[in-house]
Amino acid sequence: MKRWNPEFSLEFVPNRQKEASAPRPPPVLEPLKDVHVGLAPPCRGPARLALLRGHYLYYHYGCDGLDDRGWGCGYRTLQTLCSWPEGQPAGVPGLAAVQTALEDMGDKPPGFRGSRNWIGCVEASLCLAHFGGPQGRLCHVRRGAGLQGELETLYSHFAGGGGPVMVGGDADAQSKALLGVCLGPDTEAYVLVLDPHYWGSPKNPSELQDAGWVGWREVSTAFDPSSFYNLCLTSLNS
Template identity: 90%
Template sequence: LSGHYLYYHYGCDGTDDRGWGCGYRTLQTLCSWPRGRPAGVPGLAAVQAALEDVGDKPPGFCGSRNWIGCVEANLCLAHFEGPEGRLCHVPRGAGLRGELERLYSHFAEGGGPVMVGGDADAQSKALLGVCVGPDTEAYVLVLDPHYWGAPKSPRELQEAGWVSWREVSTAFDPNSFYNLCFTSRNSEEQ
């Protein structure tokens, strides 16, 4: 990953969103890239209002604890004029292995964090890098928004596994579909 991002996770703004906010937090991380600043990062209420405004969610969605995924994140990236989003659907988790070259190219060409979430595996997360070994080994660098608390240091987060390299074959449910939301610098920044 090139550029800088902020790590948004459960409760980072004082709101207890455990159990429903991982998609929002991953979206916030995406919005903080490439400068690594909170300017332009929408709060949870602003995300919900935007989804009502664009017609994706019905009136009354604001204030709910309903989840969002990559499709909603992509709509919000456009609405808030954040990084450009591009969606990719993978029918089964085992198929993510076939997306490694695309992910590698994305990061090598200066692309930003990639949001990922599925159906059976509905826990949103961000991908920050790819590493392919000499044999069949393949890893993705995962930033997990499910952390609760005030982290003391990046090292603490790494040691606890909140940001970690995970083997592709075990990091994703082979029976779940996945959506990926790739981010890139918008045209004004290029």
């Protein structure tokens, strides 16, 4: 997957502290649970709203004391997926365990463990199966389509009891999780985005909501039309 260059990213950047401003990693944190709760729906008129069911934990840069800024967003999003649907840390692998698993199963070459190489939705789906987490179903969105063509798929996923959806691309390589969809009466369309790039020690969900680390984003502006995207949709094991 192509490395993200912040100078050329078209993605929305929340009002947040610069990643390079903290001199050292924060201490190991107790992950916050269900940090989207309390957000108002974004659509102005009658709308179809579907949110994930169950509970999750918010994993982000440095939450376990490891400084993974610039390369760990895919791992953190995977950890959030693994914490669903109970919202518990049991069964959530650390970054070293994820790298070891990918190397042992032959998806990555020797030497991958201990590296700062990115992972995306394909690796996340393999790890969900490997660690016995929720099922991960892959969906590819072709370049130039954005997520507009998958809104009904996402709506059906969340309305049917699905869990968080990992999303990442090439031109837009920043991993993130989707927690819901809101479709307005006309062309309004929003997705609820959980951003793992936060660095620090959040005190409560309101702090994250106010700074934009979790919030509703217009699909037409939040995703790069020049990028392809992969989705990993989680669901309960049958």
